[in-house]
Amino acid sequence: MKEIKFLHIADLHLDSPFIGLSTLPQPLFSAVQESTFQSLERIITIAIKEAVEFVLIAGDIYDSEDQSVRAQARFSKEMKRLEQAGIKAFIIHGNHDFIEKHKEKLQLPGNVHVFSEQVEMAAMETKNGAIVHIYGFSYGERHIRASRVNEYNKQGEADFHIGLLHGSELSSSEDHDVYAPFRIQEITKKGFDYWALGHIHKRQLLAESPSVYYPGNIQGRNRKESGEKGASIVTLSASNTTIDFIATSPIIWEEVIITLPENSEINTFYREITKLLATYQGQSNSFFLHVIVQMANKQKINTTDWLQMLQEETDLTGSTFIWVHKLTIELTNQSDLKNWHEQHLASKEITQAFEKLQDESAFYQTVEALYFESGVSRYLDDLSEEDRQLMLDAALTELGTVLKEVEGDEK
Template sequence: MTEIKFLHIADLHLDSPFIGLKSLPRAIYEQIKEASYRSFQAITKRAIAEKVDFVLISGDIYDKEDRSIKAQVQFYKEMKRLQEAEIDVFLIHGNHDFLEKGKDLILLPENVHTFDEKVSHVTWEGRDGRTSKIYGFSYGSRHILENRTAEYVPDGHADFHIALLHGSELTKSSEHDVYAPFRLEEITRKGFDYWALGHIHKREVLHENPGVYYPGIIQGRNRKESGGKGELLLH
């Protein structure tokens, strides 16, 4: 049976200010501010060690639309490490880091594919002929309030069809604002093998077959974001 191996992450929120912790001693606070970078470095290290075929990033790479140069440099470095390990990356932008001209000041390596504002797909092909078609769209503004799942349609033959979506499942209560809403019953009928979700900061398994997963934020920033979360290794 044909298999693929990939890492799914979302909600990196690089350069998060860690609101509520600024009263800590400065040296400690500065260490905490670096936590999201260290977590991301550990994730790319694992991707390389596991020899994954590719990495999926389902939105909110940066914490703010005005992403800092520091955050962009750190993200570039990790993408470069993956490129050197011959690992491709497929990513979408979410409500925190939506696409906007002039915001991305550093050109990412060629192993990184960024989806634009329209739902589209690209084909990943392994050296042994395995194929995966990967679908997604990036936010073009902070507020995407319409259901975009009708635009996701498996196209042609591939061993696997994988969808990236940064949004909210409507039947579940959440502390997060509702963006790009969808219903689980809708997406599980569409013929995809896996839905790589982002936006919800807790790890949640909404469905097993097909897989519909939220990996959760890579670095908890307060008491509400405690517990197991981060990268998901799928194979």
């Protein structure tokens, strides 16, 4: 029974500007800028060590259509390493790095096949004699709203047919713009043996027979892209598919929780957070941490003051770092505050204001000044409906906490 082994990655986003992190200390920011390249280097080393038969890259190799010569040269160097190891690479361009016909680019080595703007098939034969047909297309513009699934059709005889697609599964794309949309039911009926997807930055196996798989991006770039990132080794036979994830990202974003007993003193918090940070020491990765402090009494901790202290104490001299990028308080008596406004003297007015802000246009009218402030707007993420609701719930709880303090009713 014939079997093939290949490596699947997507969403490298080389040359990402990391604008929102540009205020970091220079050693940290330099490490962040290098992180996507470092992850790619590790991935190619793994591909060579594992002796995969080919590499699939499912779009967004670069972060924008304007790729620097530096980024192109670094990517070409890694493709050359594959060529020297006798490994082919099949790549498509996505919405971030779409092909611009009149822009001159550095030439990639001969082992690399770049798919054109039309769905096409590339054939190869492995060292063990397995015939593989790989199908895909590159974006020729940033926005491809129409489905391209109908253009994916098996051609000729082959042991394995693999689809390479940078796009959105319609039922699970709420956190990303929808491009080249598809439905699982559509592509699983195409008779392919594996679908190598890109565009969604979270690792997801959408179907098992055949496997329809997003490998996620190779390096988290913000708090929403938390956890380990890397590459996936796929072993495919007529009867079975095995997908093995291998972490390669040098920097990991994590959310961690410290729970403090009621009426804890600041020395208790200092001891607990010192203990927490010590658990990350000596690891081979760097970390961006969002520390959530669960406690019953909020005013004892000035988060701005503590965050500044933790950041100033960060060791920037080593090969890795542990950076607390956010410190928030989570009250353990939230249930007491959840419906506080229903019994308040201003219950009617508070409820009306809260309900008004549920409307998307009213919400953005309230916060639009932030988006017109040049020093702030570039750091603001797009907000989903869930994000807006979380902000409103948090604001309502915060208002309840402040009013209790002002009115002298805090227990």
